[in-house]
Amino acid sequence: MRGTSLLGRLRRRDPGDAVLRRAVRLTLVASVVFYAGRYGAGSSVLATYALFGTVAAGSFAQLPGPAPQRARILIASLPAVWALIAVGTLLAWSTWAAAAGMLVIGFAVTFAGVGNPRIVGLGSALQLVYILASFPPYQPGSLPERLGGVTLAIVLLAVAEVLLWPDPVPISYRQRLADAADGVAAFLDATADALTDPDADRDARDRRRERASDAVAALALSRTTPAWAPTAASARHRALRICAAALREALVEVNRLASDAPAEPIRDLAAAWLLRSCADTTRAAGRSLPPGAPPVDLGALNAAIGRAETAYPSGQDAGGVPDVPRMGRDATALALADQVRVLAVGARVANGVRPDADDDYSGLFEYARHGPSTLYWRQLRSHLAPRSAQLQSSLRLAVALAIARVVAGVLQLTHGFWVLLATLTVLRTSASDTRTALRPAVLGTIAGAAVSGVVMLVVDAPIVYAVVLPVTLLLALGVGRLLGPVWQQALFTVLLTVVFAQLSPEGWRLAEARLVDVVLGAVIGVLAGVAIWPRGAGRDLRPNAADYLTASADAIDETVRALLGDAPPDRALDRVRQRMVLVDSSYCQYHSERHDAVNQGVDWDAVLGTGEHVVLGAESLLRRNPPGCLAGWPAAAGLLRASAGQLRSAYDALAADIAQGRTSDGAAVSPSRVDELDRILPLANGADSQSVRHLVEVDRWLAGLAAALARIRPPTDGEPGSHAGKHGHGDH
Secondary structure (H helix, E strand, O other): OHHHHHHHHHHHHOOOOHHHHHHHHHHHHHHHHHHHHHHHOOOHHHHHHHHHHHHHHHHHOOOOOOHHHHHHHHHHOHHHHHHHHHHHHHHOOOHHHHHHHHHHHHHHHHHHHHHOHHHHHHHHHHHHHHHHHOOOOOOHHHHHHHHHHHHHHHHHHHHHHHHOOOOOOOOOHHHHHHHHHHHHHHHHHHHHHHHHOOOOOHHHHHHHHHHHHHHHHOOOHHHOOHHHOOOOOOHHHHHHHHHHHHHHHHHHHHHHHHHOOOOOOOOOOHHHHHHHHHHHHHHHHHHOOOOOOOOOOOHHHHHHHHHHHHHHHHOEOOOOOEOHHHHHHHHHHHHHHHHHHHHHHHHHHHOOOOOOOOOOOOOOOHHHHOOHHHHHHHHHHHOOOOOOHHHHHHHHHHHHHHHHHHHHHHOOOOOOHHHHHHHHHHOOOOHHHHHHHHHHHHHHHHHHHHHHHHHHHHOOOHHHHHHHHHHHHHHHHHHHHHHOHHHHHHHHHHHHHHHHHHHOOOOOHHHHHHHHHHHHHHHHHHHHHHHOOOOOHHHHHHHHHHHHHHHHHHHHHHHHHHHOOOOOOOOHHHHHHHHHHHHHHHHHHHOOOOOOOOHHHOOHHHHHHHHHHHHHHHHHHHHHOOOOOOOOOHHHHHHHHHHHHHHHHHHHHHHHHHHOOOOOOOOOOOHHHHOHHHHHHHHHOOOOHHHHHHHHHHHHHHHHHHHHHHOOOOOOOOOOOOHHHOOOOOOO
16 A cells, blocks of 8 residues: 555656656666676776766756757767866866866856756756866876766767657747737737627627736746746747737737727727737737748738828817827727737747848847857846846855865865765755755755665675666656655665765765765855855845836836937837846746745736836837927927826836835826826817827827836735746746
């Protein structure tokens, strides 16, 4: 019954058998390469590097994508692995040289991941191969065996990834985008029907709204497995992120249109025709995202936008007075069409199509004209800031590993590699998480060392350990991972005992050495976690978010002043994008840490969404409303300056609350801000339609920003502290 209960527990924790399949693959590869090196070639060096190469690349590496892509990443990593082993081998002559190399390599490998998730997944594996090579004995002559062992392991592991029980492919981010695009398109069709058809089914429209909202919410990076999230600096990943932002903005605009539907449907309403074209293009853009699909065609949408813009300025009622309600609907429809076109262009860029140089949207996709190295350098440079979560994590880990290498060398520990392995295992991005990882690491090692010591006192025949190696591999890499960190550490300790009993038999003292090394490495990890940025990303998330909100307020103020002719635009939108990089990085890392009560009082997804709303909305606004279009209209200028000033105050107040850790009840926004039509109607009499059109668009943008700001609020009783309570975020 206990066996049945344990098996059921394991199956519940691994419903798709993904962990078991991976453990079997690793067991087969590790057993083959170890036996071939130790007993076939008679080389302990070859066997050691082959086994640890398999464990590092197969267990410590977290690679993105389906099996063929993971295999390609493994093969492509071989030059870096060879270089690190060569450097480690050459620096092993001196403890201080090896520690200096550990400091540089530990930082470089970790920080390089800011521009490419593939490097993030390989980070621990790359560090491990350097750590293994940098310990005595100093044997440069063994370099060919070392390189041969790790190469054999990685090549066989890449083959096994593809051929032996490959993991089922999860839903990719492109598929999520396609689902969200299809949901938004269906909602667009239903909203167009509601605007023109008196018999439209309201319940069906509400169901489509709910489906679209759920699908768009699933695009949040906090709800995406890190290995599948589009976080690289590449043009295609950046285009996918822009597609997601455009869909979020499109959903906001179509919701506004649905709420602004006239009391009596108008069969020939121009906004409805544009909506149907937007629905078709949105659906086509989503279907173009899977690899190999033809790119979406922009011709129909461009023609529809052109017709709508031509008809837009003539919005007047029967008396020749500007029809402000109609202008409001038309302005919203055009803003929506802009976001749909951004989505379509982003989908084309995501499939490798470069945007036209004369495209009105070329500024948004200017990065697509640069090569991968330029984009990668820009991403690295943006994180060279004191409050970059990635910079802090990289420095923390590099310093901790360098200190561990010095301690292991000075104390002349026989298996000093285990000290650094324990530090790497225990150290987290915050002190609280590091302390949490300490207990299972120590308890598991104590249990494993006790079992190993007893076994080695009783069994001293190497052939026994050779026979049980596959079993211990399967237990350590599969069962232990499913049962929890204590079991994982215990079984991994037993595995190391079984391996080294065949390489260099030391009896029960091997278990003692393992315990001492792990405790020492864990203590170093805890001390580094406490001393170096102990609060992790949670410490800098608030000031980064405050800077982000302040930059957004600057961009709002600059955009309004430009439209009024007070001053030309001065790259404020670019500064919002720069701040977005840091706050997004802090936010992603924050989701991998334990959350404190203060940070849980903020809806961080809504905070990040404010900048997207500002940037995409302002760019859409400036495309149809050139700088100075409202110059010479004092009444409009007074209205917009007052609105922008109130928004600026609300943004600054919220930024101050977030920076100082105060709980905010949301931005204080006057109810009259939402009902912008009532504010514009008194100004429309006697004004020309073109100027009223500009005023309507600007005012509706400001009203939308106010509504977005009001959504940043603490959760009510019974709600989770943030979106992280509803959907977790994997380790970054």
